[in-house]
Amino acid sequence: MAQTVKTFKYMQNFQCVGSECINTCCRGWDIHVDKEHYKKIKGKLSETADGKDLLNRSFRKNRSASKAGGKLYKIEMDETASCPLMDTQGLCRLHADYGESYLPNTCAIYPRQLSVYRDQWELTGYLSCPEVARLCLFDDDSFALVDTTIDSVPRKQAAINQNIAANTLMPFYKHFGSVRDMMFNYLSLRDLPLRSRLFILAFVANKLDPLIGQKGSTYQETEYQQILDAYTQEQQIQKLHQSFQGLDDVSRSFGAQLLGVILRIRAAADFKTSTLSQLICDITEDIGLCDDDVSDDAALDEITQALLDKYQLLASVQDSELNRRFDLALENYLKNFLYSNYYILSKMSLAEYVHMLILQTTMLRFLVYSHPQLLAKRDALSDMNETDKRVLIDQTIIDVFHKFSRGINHAPEFMRTIQQIFIQNNLNSLAHTSYLIMF
Numbered sequence: 356m357a358q359t360v361k362t363f364k365y366m367q368n369f370q371c372v373g374s375e376c377i378n379t380c381c382r383g384w385d386i387h388v389d390k391e392h393y394k395k396i397k398g399k400l401s402e403t404a405d406g407k408d409l410l411n412r413s414f415r416k417n418r419s420a421s422k423a424g425g426k427l428y429k430i431e432m433d434e435t436a437s438c439p440l441m442d443t444q445g446l447c448r449l450h451a452d453y454g455e456s457y458l459p460n461t462c463a464i465y466p467r468q469l470s471v472y473r474d475q476w477e478l479t480g481y482l483s484c485p486e487v488a489r490l491c492l493f494d495d496d497s498f499a500l501v502d503t504t505i506d507s508v509p510r511k512q513a514a515i516n517q518n519i520a521a522n523t524l525m526p527f528y529k530h531f532g533s534v535r536d537m538m539f540n541y542l543s544l545r546d547l548p549l550r551s552r553l554f555i556l557a558f559v560a561n562k563l564d565p566l567i568g569q570k571g572s573t574y575q576e577t578e579y580q581q582i583l584d585a586y587t588q589e590q591q592i593q594k595l596h597q598s599f600q601g602l603d604d605v606s607r608s609f610g611a612q613l614l615g616v617i618l619r620i621r622a623a624a625d626f627k628t629s630t631l632s633q634l635i636c637d638i639t640e641d642i643g644l645c646d647d648d649v650s651d652d653a654a655l656d657e658i659t660q661a662l663l664d665k666y667q668l669l670a671s672v673q674d675s676e677l678n679r680r681f682d683l684a685l686e687n688y689l690k691n692f693l694y695s696n697y698y699i700l701s702k703m704s705l706a707e708y709v710h711m712l713i714l715q716t717t718m719l720r721f722l723v724y725s726h727p728q729l730l731a732k733r734d735a736l737s738d739m740n741e742t743d744k745r746v747l748i749d750q751t752i753i754d755v756f757h758k759f760s761r762g763i764n765h766a767p768e769f770m771r772t773i774q775q776i777f778i779q780n781n782l783n784s785l786a787h788t789s790y791l792i793m794f
């Protein structure tokens with residue numbers, strides 16, 4: 356019998372929209388090709404002179420690949436970072452002319468991702484695909500569980516990119532499922548504002564962190580269970596919500612610190628051309644951050660203040676439809692992250708992992724509420740008809756979330772560098788994390 360795979364409603368409905376897509380998913384990718392597929396492609400393309408020319412222009416030997424690893428060839432992107440195998444409609448010629456079986460694994464699998472935790476197989480989608488983002492972000496029910504079979508996943512072995520072996524009995528691994536469920540359940544507490552849910556998540560992660568420890572460390576099973584039991588009680592949850600509501604709001608100054616850090620990292624050579632950096636440039640276009648390529652401290656501080664003012668313009672409007680759609684999108688983004696980025700494989704402690712999630716939520720909030728498309732309509736939002744308003748909000752959210760996800764996938768070290776600066780400056784305590792949540 357075919358292996359059962361656990362997935363969610365949003366993935367069950369996914370279908371690539373091809374030439375209708377607002378994105379070219381392979382642009383800027385590193386596409387490796389294994390020997391078997393290279394031979395198959397070579398065989399077909401070599402049948403014609405044009406095909407031979409395309410083959411020579413499109414593939415090069417991947418000299419750094421080990422023979423055992425099998426990824427012996429790479430697709431050579433053109434000067435615009437586009438795949439040379441794409442036709443003028445933006446469609447893949449290999450797919451159109453010879454069918455799916457001729458695609459390299461990366462192209463056949465994207466935007467799917469398989470994870471294996473013990474004997475449970477899980478299928479999620481990359482939100483860097485705008486169609487996956489559209490299906491996932493706005494449905495109250497996106498994460499309803501659905502069972503499918505492995506046969507629905509192309510190239511199943513190559514599609515696995517997280518794997519925790521069935522025989523892993525170390526406590527750190529053993530309780531992964533229950534800790535992840537706990538985080539997922541906190542995010543689902545829709546009677547509470549999303550910011551309170553994030554605070555509860557950060558609070559409990561900080562409590563559990565010293566008990567769960569790191570790989571191979573001792574483990575305090577009884578205390579761990581007590582914390583899990585205590586903080587699933589309604590009374591405790593309400594208490595945490597109230598204490599978060601009672602905190603002084605100093606988020607503007609903390610938001611300024613976060614923005615300052617991001618702008619300085621963005622200015623560093625390693626990240627200048629990253630997708631995330633480009634997204635920040637788009638949002639800050641009118642301030643001229645990227646045109647002038649500013650890097651001195653005084654100028655960056657000035658830009659930070661201008662960005663904060665711009666963010667406040669829309670954040671202070673408190674448009675209920677915008678806030679509701681954004682919070683739903685963020686909740687679904689975070690749930691997807693829990694499943695597609697196992698914290699136990701992240702090389703971070705649980706508290707650091709949650710801190711990283713919160714940094715992402717703050718950045719996403721800033722990027723959406725500062726988006727030029729939305730800001731241009733700020734004064735008209737309250738008078739817009741419901742349909743037009745929802746289209747505008749959803750388009751903006753998809754634009755930001757899919758580019759942000761792409762940026763994180765392509766350059767995970769960008770986020771990690773931001774977080775390390777926070778950690779080095781002792782800005783990752785629960786109090787500091789609360790200010791990030793409030794921003």
Ligand code: SF4
Nearest residue numbers: 371372376380484486
């Ligand atoms: S980004 Fe998604 S919908 Fe768009 S072409 Fe790629 S897989 Fe298809």
